Every structure is written in structure tokens, then in C-alpha cells.
Amino acid sequence: MSFPLPSAELSPARLADRLRAAGCVFAEDEARLLLSAADHPARLAEMLELRCAGHPLEQVVGFAEFAGLRIALAPGVFVPRRRSEFLVERAAALGTPGTVVLDLCCGSGAIGAALADRLGEVELHAADVDPAAAACARRNLAPYGGTVHLGDLDAPLPRALRGRVGLLVANAPYVPTGEIPLLPPEARDHEPPVALDGGADGLAVQRRVAAAAPRWLAPGGHLLIETSERQAPATTALMADQGLTVRVEQDEDRDATVVIGGFWAQP
Incomplete structure (x- = not known):
């Protein structure tokens, strides 16, 4: 879902900058995923803060890609690994x-x-x-x-x-x-x-x-x-x-x- 961003702070480029500064190696990919998963600017800002604080990306967006499926996840639940x-x-x-x-x-x-x-x-x-x-x-x-x-x-x-x-x-x-x-x-x-x-x-x-x-x-x-x-x-x-x-x-x-x-x- 797309929505107007309230400020440049939540633009894709700024999202990637924040994620990269927090140590996320695939910052651009993660920024795109956060944008696609959020349904409101406030939710996007919350998700960004959680990810920058070190929470697993899959728990933040609420799902993991696994064996061709989208697996629902919740905070505190083990994230399935590709292996x-x-x-x-x-x-x-x-x-x-x-x-x-x-x-x-x-x-x-x-x-x-x-x-x-x-x-x-x-x-x-x-x-x-x-x-x-x-x-x-x-x-x-x-x-x-x-x-x-x-x-x-x-x-x-x-x-x-x-x-x-x-x-x-x-x-x-x-x-x-x-x-x-x-x-x-x-x-x-x-x-x-x-x-x-x-x-x-x-x-x-x-x-x-x-x-x-x-x-x-x-x-x-x-x-x-x-x-x-x-x-x-x-x-x-x-x-x-x-x-x-x-x-x-x-x-x-x-x-x-x-x-x-x-x-x-x-x-």
C-alpha cells in the first residue's frame, strides 16, 4: 500500500541511510520491504525504530519468506532460516x-x-x-x-x-x-x-x-x-x-x- 510520506525523514533514501547507520548490510532492500509492509507513516516510523534497535527484520514486518511461502511471524518467535x-x-x-x-x-x-x-x-x-x-x-x-x-x-x-x-x-x-x-x-x-x-x-x-x-x-x-x-x-x-x-x-x-x-x- 502506498501513502504520502510526512517528511523526507521517511523517504526511501533516508530510510536506507538510517538502516545502514544501524549496521544493516542490505539497507536498500530492507527499506523497500519496510515501505511495502507499513500501512501508515506512523507504523513505518515504528518499524524503522524497531529494526534500528536490532529486532529481526522478519519479526518487524510480520513475516518471513521460506521455501516459497510467506510465513507469519510475531515478536519473540524464532525466525525460520534458509538452511x-x-x-x-x-x-x-x-x-x-x-x-x-x-x-x-x-x-x-x-x-x-x-x-x-x-x-x-x-x-x-x-x-x-x-x-x-x-x-x-x-x-x-x-x-x-x-x-x-x-x-x-x-x-x-x-x-x-x-x-x-x-x-x-x-x-x-x-x-x-x-x-x-x-x-x-x-x-x-x-x-x-x-x-x-x-x-x-x-x-x-x-x-x-x-x-x-x-x-x-x-x-x-x-x-x-x-x-x-x-x-x-x-x-x-x-x-x-x-x-x-x-x-x-x-x-x-x-x-x-x-x-x-x-x-x-x-x-
Whole structure:
């Protein structure tokens, strides 16, 4: 929506200057996005101040572009990363229309929404412990008929789902607690710790996801966990300990690593 700007202070060029001074590398692109997202000069000024104060751009404008979709976001909700598109791609390659999909630690629901968009009609479930994230996920999964469960990992899931899940995906937090202070300020200061902190070794939540997976996976189902290249061997071991046959896939361009486990027959 276009509107008359009240002063040169909110012109595209001045917006870009303010953003650049605040350390925004892609200041011109961000200025255009703020202008397109604001519906009133006062709202534009508010958004500019938030962005210059270090709030993630996606939280400021209220959405993130992910896997070809516009994912609704709210302040304080984890921003989906481009690397997680690799998790979607690897999961989609293993699914078919009609697959039961479960997205644990779903955040905004971006991964579940992208999978449903690619696979067509699926039975989609997602869960997150953060009420703000669950509220976002409900908005994003509603077009796909998805159900969002609020609670700790698989605790809120209905028992009727046991043994039926074809694709269990999880971008569980995997940053070691001691490395949280090293994260960029946008993440460290404005995203919920529960979405970032993976415990002392970064594997605390992954360990619980792997332990829960056999309860929910259908025969021939797959568990896919996003992790780091450094942590991939440990993530692999966690899944192998649950009797899964495991492989690691990577995308260097996106710095993305996904560990995939399933009850496959040995060759």
C-alpha cells in the first residue's frame, strides 16, 4: 500500500541511510520491504525504530519468506532460516500425498507448512512448548488443515497418532548453552532461548526427540533432524541408539546438515 510520506525523514533514501547507520548490510532492500509492509507513516516510523534497535527484520514486518511461502511471524518467535529449507527438501523427497507429518519444535510452523505445500494433502500435526510460537503456527498451518499442539515435545500429542507418522521432522534447538552469547544479537536478544538452547552439548532436545520417535513412526517412516556439521556424528549416534538406520545429508551452499533415520532393511 502506498501513502504520502510526512517528511523526507521517511523517504526511501533516508530510510536506507538510517538502516545502514544501524549496521544493516542490505539497507536498500530492507527499506523497500519496510515501505511495502507499513500501512501508515506512523507504523513505518515504528518499524524503522524497531529494526534500528536490532529486532529481526522478519519479526518487524510480520513475516518471513521460506521455501516459497510467506510465513507469519510475531515478536519473540524464532525466525525460520534458509538452511532449514534443506530439511524440507529432504523430507519431501521421502513423503507422498496422504503422509502423516509431525513437526516437533515447530516454532512458526514454517517446516510443516512447506512440507504440506509440496506434498499436497497430508495429515499435518505440529507441536511447540512456546505459546507465542504455537499461535503463529496455527495461523500458518490453517490453510493446510494442520493441528498444532501446545506442550513439551510429544507430550501433548494424541495417543491415536502413535505408530502412524510417516515423516517426523525436527529443527530442535542445537546451540550449546555456552555458545548462546556468541550468537548474533538479533537471535540472542530477540528470539526465545527455548528455541536456541540445546543444553550443555547442544544435544539435549535432539536426544529426547530421538528417544520419542519410535513411539510415533509408522513402519517405513522417517525421522529427520536438522543439526550442525560438527554435531552430525553425535546426532547420528542418538538416532542409531534407537534402532534407526541413519544417514547424513548436507548442503554446503546453505551450510545445512540433516540426519535422516528410518527402520530400513539393511542391504
